[in-house]
Every structure is written in structure tokens, then in C-alpha cells.
Amino acid sequence: xxxxxxxxxxxxxxxxTDIRGILRDTVPSHTLSDKQKxxxxxxxxxxxxxxxxxxxxxxx
Amino acid sequence: MNCGEGIDTRQxxxxxxxxxxxxxxxxxxxxxxxxVLAYGDGYSVCDHCNKPFRLDHISKPPLAEFHKDLAxxxxxxxxxxxxxxxxxxxxxxDALVKPDDPVLLTAYSHYTEFISVEQAKGTPFxxxxxxxxxITKDAAADRIEEVIRTTGKKPALMxxxxxxxxxxxxxxxxxxxxxxxxYDIPVLCNGAYxxxxxxxxxxxxxxxxxxxSGHKSMAAPAPSGVLATTNEWAETVFRTTRVKGDLTGRxxxxxxxxxxxxxxxxxxxxxxxxxxxxxxxxxxxxxxxVKYVNLIVDALLSIEGTTVQSEYPRKHPLTRMNTTESFxxxxxxxxxxxxxLTSALRERGIAGILAGSTRVWxxxxxxxxxxxxxxxxxxxxxxxxxxxxxxxS
Numbered sequence: 001x002x003x004x005x006x007x008x009x010x011x012x013x014x015x016x017t018d019i020r021g022i023l024r025d026t027v028p029s030h031t032l033s034d035k036q037k038x039x040x041x042x043x044x045x046x047x048x049x050x051x052x053x054x055x056x057x058x059x060x
Numbered sequence: 061m062n063c064g065e066g067i068d069t070r071q072x073x074x075x076x077x078x079x080x081x082x083x084x085x086x087x088x089x090x091x092x093x094x095x096v097l098a099y100g101d102g103y104s105v106c107d108h109c110n111k112p113f114r115l116d117h118i119s120k121p122p123l124a125e126f127h128k129d130l131a132x133x134x135x136x137x138x139x140x141x142x143x144x145x146x147x148x149x150x151x152x153x154d155a156l157v158k159p160d161d162p163v164l165l166t167a168y169s170h171y172t173e174f175i176s177v178e179q180a181k182g183t184p185f186x187x188x189x190x191x192x193x194x195i196t197k198d199a200a201a202d203r204i205e206e207v208i209r210t211t212g213k214k215p216a217l218m219x220x221x222x223x224x225x226x227x228x229x230x231x232x233x234x235x236x237x238x239x240x241x242x243y244d245i246p247v248l249c250n251g252a253y254x255x256x257x258x259x260x261x262x263x264x265x266x267x268x269x270x271x272x273s274g275h276k277s278m279a280a281p282a283p284s285g286v287l288a289t290t291n292e293w294a295e296t297v298f299r300t301t302r303v304k305g306d307l308t309g310r311x312x313x314x315x316x317x318x319x320x321x322x323x324x325x326x327x328x329x330x331x332x333x334x335x336x337x338x339x340x341x342x343x344x345x346x347x348x349x350v351k352y353v354n355l356i357v358d359a360l361l362s363i364e365g366t367t368v369q370s371e372y373p374r375k376h377p378l379t380r381m382n383t384t385e386s387f388x389x390x391x392x393x394x395x396x397x398x399x400x401l402t403s404a405l406r407e408r409g410i411a412g413i414l415a416g417s418t419r420v421w422x423x424x425x426x427x428x429x430x431x432x433x434x435x436x437x438x439x440x441x442x443x444x445x446x447x448x449x450x451x452x453s
Binding site for chain 2: 010013014017018020021023024025027028029
């Protein structure tokens with residue numbers, strides 16, 4: 001059992017959902033404000049971390 | 061892109077400002093979307109279901125607390141989750157209406173309110189609307205008198221919509237309920253378009269029974285809703301089972317008959333619960349939504365020949381417009397015929413208005429930002445100008 005991998009999957013899905021939320025908030029142009037860009041950057045950074053965890057847990 | 065064989069990925073709310081009359085208030089919050097991911101499996105809330113084995117007693121996830129919070133949110137005594145407002149109507153009609161009982165509804169009652177009366181074998185009588193499309197207390201009083209006179213019976217129940225689905229008008233429910241109570245008629249207030257959208261105080265309205273829709277107005281997955289009652293009616297509507305198997309002698313604990321035991325056993329209840337903190341917050345910001353819908357309506361009214369059939373200024377974002385003398389005239393000669401308007405809106409990233417509508421149509425701007433409201437308002441005027449209609453703005 002890799003609880004770490006499972007957590008990373010859910011955390012990744014939640015982070016993607018946060019991005020989905022930003023896309024919904026900014027329809028139809030998807031032009032992000034500076035604050036939204038900072039938020040998106042933070043989310044993507046965290047998402048990359050979750051992907052790294054998945055690589056470590058499942059592919060190493 | 062498919063999410064299953066032959067099932068397209070739905071991206072309406074990610075790509076468009078969605079003005080669909082029935083979808084706006086049910087759009088999920090990000091927390092609800094996360095809950096959907098985690099609780100999508102069938103009986104997902106039943107992992108920790110212990111005695112007495114009923115949904116409103118489950119403490120992990122915190123459904124027991126959520127039920128109490130829901131009752132408090134609408135200022136009623138007891139609340140249950142139901143699979144949509146319609147199942148709330150059905151439960152109440154089944155509990156209160158006997159065959160041939162007269163039941164009062166309004167000229168704007170939803171079809172499911174009628175069907176719940178039909179299922180209980182009651183006889184529906186409608187309270188008419190006035191010329192402004194409002195149900196008044198006087199019309200209610202007249203109809204009660206008439207029903208008693210003609211049937212010789214007091215109506216067993218009255219349904220009244222706080223905001224109706226046809227015009228999105230706000231009706232004087234408290235006044236109507238006062239009238240009904242003078243005749244000892246219990247009243248179910250249909251808050252499908254209000255609970256979760258604006259602040260609703262069931263006790264202040266005088267409602268005996270209050271129904272809300274999770275998927276219409278509480279940012280929840282379908283089918284979901286809430287049925288709330290006063291203490292006076294809780295025992296009747298939420299009566300527990302007394303049936304016994306004649307061979308096995310089995311009994312069924314404290315399952316509630318009208319609820320058919322447990323109701324929302326998975327993604328629906330958790331989705332609703334996940335959105336609830338946001339819903340509690342957003343009802344306090346309803347005035348902004350009223351401002352935004354009026355901004356859009358004002359832009360539409362600036363297009364020559366356009367009228368609003370709902371009460372105006374708007375008090376609710378669900379709105380019925382009449383563009384028979386504006387956009388419909390264009391449709392007569394446009395190469396896209398009646399589809400030109402919705403097509404032009406879609407090109408501008410706006411969806412949700414019934415395709416092909418150019419005469420009488422509804423929209424619901426609930427949930428838009430000020431920037432999006434201005435964008436929608438400008439889009440309607442731009443389309444009108446592009447088609448040669450005269451605009452005063």
C-alpha cells in the first residue's frame with residue numbers, strides 16, 4: 001500500500017480542481033488578474049510536487 | 061474528449077458564461093467538485109454508519125451536524141435531505157393529503173407539485189396570478205373561500221412558491237401564509253429558487269414546511285434538496301416505520317416512511333455539504349446579484365422593442381424577457397433564422413439560453429461577477445446593433 005501515492009493522487013486532483021475553479025471564474029476570456037495568476041502559479045507548483053511524489057512512489 | 065464511452069466531457073461552465081435558467085444556482089463550488097471526486101462511489105457516506113442506521117445520524121462525514129445546520133440555516137426546526145425539491149413535495153403531499161382532498165397550488169406551481177398532489181389522489185386548485193404575475197393574499201383568500209364553498213372541504217395543504225420558475229417573481233409568501241393559517245391550512249413554501257440563493261427565514265415567512273433544491277440553488281449535485289418543517293409537522297412528515305414482516309417478524313428501526321429510509325447516501329449529500337459554507341456566505345451577497353441582473357435587463361431594455369415580462373426592477377436573477385419586437389423580427393430574414401441570437405451569444409462565450417429563442421425566453425445570471433454582467437449586457441447590445449436594431453444605450 002502506498003498511502004503517499006494515494007494522497008498525491010487526491011491532492012493533485014484537488015489542485016487541478018482549483019485550476020478548474022479559476023477557469024470557471026474567468027469565463028469567457030480566461031484572462032487572469034495578477035492575483036489569479038499568482039494563485040495559479042502557486043497551484044501549478046504544488047501540482048508538480050504531487051507528480052514528483054507519484055513518480056517516486058510508483059515508478060522508482 | 062470523452063469521460064466514458066460515448067460520453068462527452070461537459071465543459072459548459074469552463075468555457076461559457078452560463079445563463080441557463082435552471083443551472084445557475086446549482087453550479088458546483090470547487091469544494092463540491094472535490095467532494096464529488098472523493099465520494100463518487102455509491103454508498104460512500106456509509107463507511108461509518110452505526111446504530112440507529114439512518115443518514116441524519118451519521119457523524120463521519122458530519123451529516124448529523126449538517127442536518128441541524130440546514131434547519132438552522134432556513135430557521136426551521138427539523139430538516140432532512142431529499143433527492144430534489146420534488147421529493148420534498150411528494151413526501152409532504154403523501155403525509156398530508158388524503159384521496160379527494162382539495163389542495164391549493166398557484167398559477168406558477170411547478171409540475172412536480174401538481175404530480176405530488178396527483179400521486180396522493182388529491183384534487184388541485186390553482187390560485188390565480190394578478191396582471192403583474194404576482195400571487196396575492198387576496199387571490200389566495202378568494203380561492204380558499206371558493207374551494208371550501210364548492211367542495212365542502214378545507215384544503216389539506218397549500219403550496220406557494222417564494223420565487224416562481226416562470227417569471228422569477230418574488231411573491232408575498234408571508235402574507236399568503238397568514239391568510240392560509242386563518243383557515244388552518246398548512247403551507248409548504250417552495251424555495252427551490254431561493255434557499256441557497258438569498259436569505260430565507262422559514263419562521264418569519266410562517267411556513268409550516270419549506271423545501272429547497274440542492275441542484276437548483278445550493279451548488280450541489282443532482283438530485284438533492286432539503287425538506288424542513290416546524291416541530292408541529294415534523295412528526296407527521298417524518299413519521300417512523302411501524303411495519304412488520306408477517307413471516308420473519310422483521311421491523312425496520314427508525315427509518316422514516318416518507319423518506320423511504322435514507323435519502324442521499326453518497327456524492328449528492330457530501331457535495332451539498334461541501335458547498336454549504338460557501339452557500340451560507342453567498343446568500344448574504346444576494347444584493348450584488350440583484351444589481352447585476354438589473355444591469356443586464358437594463359441593457360436589454362435599451363434595445364428598441366424589448367420588454368421584460370418579469371417584475372421590474374428585478375428582485376431575483378431569474379428573468380423572463382420578450383424580444384418578439386426586436387430579436388424575433390431579425391430572425392425572420394436572418395440566414396440562421398431563430399438561432400441567430402443564441403449563436404451570436406455563443407460566439408461571444410455566452411450560453412444557456414434556449415437555442416432558437418427569439419421571442420419569449422428566460423435567463424438566470426446568478427453567480428456572475430460584475431465584470432461578467434457588464435460583458436453580457438454589452439454582448440446583447442452589440443448583437444442588436446450588429447443586426448441593425450436601434451439601441452438607446
